[in-house]
Amino acid sequence: MISRSRKEAIRVVLADDHSILRAGMSSMLADNKDFKVVAEASNGKEAIEAVVKFKPDLLILDISMPLMNGTEAIRQAKRRCRKTKVLIMTMHRGAEYVRMAMQGGADGYILKDDAWEELATAIRHVLKGNIYLSPSISNKVVSGFLDGSASVIGILGKLTPRERQTLQLIAEGMKNREMAEFMSVSVKTVEKHRSNLMRKLDLHNSASLTAFAIENGVVSG
Incomplete structure (x- = not known):
């Protein structure tokens, strides 16, 4: 059971090119009152269209998708x-898939043969x-099997969600006042997030933050 502080169900978009798997996942989620599957998608393009239309809490996505790959x-x-x-659920265990997903901005990565309890833990x-x-x-990630990118994932993992969002918005060219308006916080709070980013990443200006974000897949260059 997923703990939910608000009363409405977690709104989910399921994206996988295997209809039988989607049907099984949708059935499992429907059996849990904490979830509401608002849309299903059979390819990456449909997944994005569903995200734009329904603005779900969670997108469960396979990394290998037709028309638009999972990373994009x-x-x-x-x-x-x-x-x-975005939670990746896939059959691919390879280092390159995990690396691409996490550098692309995925929030989690689990395997299709993981137990239901593992999926629930990942969602939480x-x-x-x-x-x-x-x-x-x-364990492989921790030991550095991602061709040197495990340390980057570790650094990104130390950032708070607001700090990661601030990093992305900086890289997308937003100014402090624009970010404050977008995130519904004060300019002073944005300045604090920016300061924390520079300290944690040992970077000292917007240009270096932007370069770091592009290089490590927080945004596309």
């Missing part, structure tokens, strides 16, 4: 609806703003 779908979902969390973590990796692969 992650980036577009984050760009079009920043509040939507990503909705709280945390990064979640299936235990089946996370």
Whole structure:
């Protein structure tokens, strides 16, 4: 059971090119009153259209999708609806897939053969703003199997959700006042997030923050 502070159900978009898997996932989620599947998608393009239309709390997405690959779908979902969390659920265990997903902006990565309890745990973590990796692969990530990018994921994982959002908005060219309006916070709060980013990343101006964000897949260059 997923703990939910507000009364409405978690709104989910399911995206997978295998209709049988989508049907099974939709049935499992429908059996839990905490969830409402608002749309299903069979390719990356449909997934983005559903995210734009329904603005779900969560997009569950396969990394390998027709028409638009999962990595690009992650980036577009984050760009079009920043509040939507993206959880990758796939059969791919390879380092390159995990790396592409996490650098693309995914909030979590689990495997299709993980148990239902693992999916529930992953959803709970990503909705709280945390990064979640299936235990089946996370040990490899920690040991640095992502060709040197594990340290980057570790750094990004130390940022708060607001700090990650601020980093993305800086890289997209927003000024402090624009960010404050977009995030519904004060300019002073945005300045604090910016200061924390520079301290945690050991970077000292907007140009270096933008370069870091592009290089590490927070935004596309």
